[in-house]
Amino acid sequence: MGTLERLLADHSTLLLDVMGVLINKNGAIEHAPQFVDYLNRRDKQYFVLTNICGDTEIGIYDRLLRNGIPLVSPERVISAGSLVQAYMRDHVPKGATVAFIGPQTCRAVLETGSHHIVSCGETELFDVLALLDDEGFPFRETLEAALTIYLRCFRNGGQLPLMLLANSDRAYPRNSDNYAFGSGIFVTMLDEALKKLLGRSPDVLSFGKPSDRMFAEAKRRSGDSSLMMIGDQLATDILGANNFGITSALVLTGLNSRQHITKDASAPNYVIDNLYIARM
Numbered sequence: 501m502g503t504l505e506r507l508l509a510d511h512s513t514l515l516l517d518v519m520g521v522l523i524n525k526n527g528a529i530e531h532a533p534q535f536v537d538y539l540n541r542r543d544k545q546y547f548v549l550t551n552i553c554g555d556t557e558i559g560i561y562d563r564l565l566r567n568g569i570p571l572v573s574p575e576r577v578i579s580a581g582s583l584v585q586a587y588m589r590d591h592v593p594k595g596a597t598v599a600f601i602g603p604q605t606c607r608a609v610l611e612t613g614s615h616h617i618v619s620c621g622e623t624e625l626f627d628v629l630a631l632l633d634d635e636g637f638p639f640r641e642t643l644e645a646a647l648t649i650y651l652r653c654f655r656n657g658g659q660l661p662l663m664l665l666a667n668s669d670r671a672y673p674r675n676s677d678n679y680a681f682g683s684g685i686f687v688t689m690l691d692e693a694l695k696k697l698l699g700r701s702p703d704v705l706s707f708g709k710p711s712d713r714m715f716a717e718a719k720r721r722s723g724d725s726s727l728m729m730i731g732d733q734l735a736t737d738i739l740g741a742n743n744f745g746i747t748s749a750l751v752l753t754g755l756n757s758r759q760h761i762t763k764d765a766s767a768p769n770y771v772i773d774n775l776y777i778a779r780m
């Protein structure tokens with residue numbers, strides 16, 4: 501029995517990352533469609549956990565289906581964007597203005613029906629700032645608009661709006677040779693600037709992997725504690741799973757390879773080459 505088969509036998513619920521595990525920008529990753537089909541036929545419980553914020557859970561489900569990944573229902577998708585929206589629904593007062601940093605598609609992700617959702621570059625004030633994505637908006641102008649609004653809010657009432665951070669990654673590999681700033685770096689920038697200008701820092705809540713919130717939501721939806729995470733990124737999928745106290749497996753079909761593994765909190769319990777299962 502291979503490592504993947506043994507792990508499946510030992511855990512009743514599987515958590516799968518999306519990008520680099522099931523699909524990439526070219527479509528389905530080799531063996532992923534057959535693997536999900538295998539889970540479906542065995543009635544194995546699984547969820548996909550993704551830090552994608554520019555699309556709703558139904559949109560992510562549709563995208564997986566279009567790419568040949570036969571997910572059984574949209575309820576199997578847990579996205580960082582939807583966790584931010586759920587937090588707003590439960591904790592942000594009705595009628596509040598929530599500004600987002602990210603592409604315009606984030607508006608639909610955050611829509612609750614009871615909040616005023618605006619792009620950060622298109623408002624003069626906000627009560628809460630949601631940092632959802634690191635691209636799809638004019639970087640410098642948007643961050644400077646956010647900083648200016650923070651200063652205005654402070655002058656108006658002494659308050660610094662709460663930040664909701666969907667992905668705390670500060671930098672990540674875009675591919676094997678190129679690196680990108682993640683939206684976590686925007687919090688660092690705003691925080692440093694506000695400390696210099698006001699001597700104050702805003703409160704920040706993190707939602708996506710490696711935050712516990714995402715794994716806690718998977719535990720809640722599955723009603724299970726025998727969970728295993730399969731992901732391609734050490735700093736998000738693997739670190740988050742390890743911190744939450746569940747089994748972690750790095751799959752080598754995405755961003756990280758064996759040479760990136762270090763002996764720290766992001767070291768995976770298992771490494772698997774791909775999602776190939778011998779006896780389909």
Ligand SMILES: [Mg+2]
Pocket residue numbers: 517518519520521731732733754
């Ligand atoms: Mg990934």
